[in-house]
Amino acid sequence: MANVHNENKVMSTEDFLQTQTELYNLSLAYVKSMALRAAIDLHIPEAIHRRGGSATLSDIAAETGIHGTKVSHLGRLMRMLAVSGVFSMDDDDGTVYYKLTHVSRLLVATLEPMVHVLIDPLAATALFSLEEWFTDEQASALTLFEVAHGCTRQEMTAKKGTSSLFNAGMVADSRIVTDILLNEHGSIFEGVGSLVDIGGGHGGAAAAIAKALPHIKCTVLDLPHVVAGASTETGNVQVVVGDAFQYVPPADVVLLKWVLQLWEDQDATKVLRGCREAIPARGKVIIFDAVVGSACSEDGPTRETPLLFDVFMMRVGGCERDEQQWRKIIFEAGFTNYKISVVLGFRSIIEVYP
Structure with missing residues (x-):
């Protein structure tokens, strides 16, 4: 492959591939947030908790009302969340059980509402306006939220209740x-x-x-x-x-x-x-x-x-x-x-x- 330069130093293939992986991981960090929000909206932590802290995909689907055609997709979501530490995975003779971790136990205990505040579509949309906010004179006089939505966060909250x-x-x-x-x-x-x-x-x-x-x-x-x-x-x-x-x-x-x-x-x-x-x-x-x-x-x-x-x-x-x-x-x-x-x-x- 062609040499890859970083500050005039040639990167090895191993370094290049590791750096590329890190870059893509950073770029997809929002997927982790969206998956966490989905798990909360689907009440998956509570479903596992009701099953004694350990549940199969079928258990989770039954507890949450997930459509039968989406159970395999649920498995993909749960696998990613397990790697991220939200849940853990145990393979018991070919049957995979998903278990609560400290993170998901904290969600069940009390902090689900706070995650909804942090993983908010309106907040995420506002951050897409950073470039305009940094460079446009008119936009720089406003908050990011105002640039993206045309009103303050308080006004939007009142409007949406x-x-x-x-x-x-x-x-x-x-x-x-x-x-x-x-x-x-x-x-x-x-x-x-x-x-x-x-x-x-x-x-x-x-x-x-x-x-x-x-x-x-x-x-x-x-x-x-x-x-x-x-x-x-x-x-x-x-x-x-x-x-x-x-x-x-x-x-x-x-x-x-x-x-x-x-x-x-x-x-x-x-x-x-x-x-x-x-x-x-x-x-x-x-x-x-x-x-x-x-x-x-x-x-x-x-x-x-x-x-x-x-x-x-x-x-x-x-x-x-x-x-x-x-x-x-x-x-x-x-x-x-x-x-x-x-x-x-x-x-x-x-x-x-x-």
Whole structure:
């Protein structure tokens, strides 16, 4: 074959074929996402769970109502998902059994709604506009979502009535995160008598905190369309309709759980300034969000996921931040100190002090 050059160095046939495979694998990465979404829409993880965690193709087809002519195609889908780690495959004397892995067990337990948020046709379509957004002057003034769809994500959500799907995803993620915070890192709430959860939706996280730590009076602040239908006060949790850009209720602690990624620096700094005004001199802000690069020593998903989220958030004008970027907006908002106290998966707890 002809020599293949890379930076003026000839690639061996073996290197060329390996590189070609990697390139095609990257190009087809979206197929993995689509297959995962299909498995969830078909309720395949639940079907295997109902069969005790192990099922044949025929079992899965019977449980999910898959048409008989598509069982062989189902096998192709399951084979790919097994190689990707969503399921595992065992061959028992010629009969293949598909079993739940940690990933699919997590789907069954709670996180299916969050995967629907991330694998969204409208979000994927927006990312196809990256080239136009980077180069066209008129497009560059809009969000990627606006370039692709002619309206904001919030307007599209209202039009399609899909806000409940987004909220369900946030609730699913929040439930797991809050349990970990309380069970393993509850010391971050020591000495706290009151707390405001900005962007806390219907108050699931705040309710969990109030239940575990009943001495803390919790308030949830969110926009009218988000808190619609939520009880305004339940036990030790009060839901307040409002906009963090305008006002943050006073409290010992303000909790910003995976919300500052929604905004670029100017708006994120404005929200942080409001938080600074809301807390006393001995109070603090607790940020739970990604710190890009904090897991540089890690390989694979832990290192890559914050970077994927960073590009994903471009569609709505948001971003993920490395520590220097966090430091910049924290100090510009008037705070004097912070510490990254805990790293949890691809996200971290940042405690910020006035």
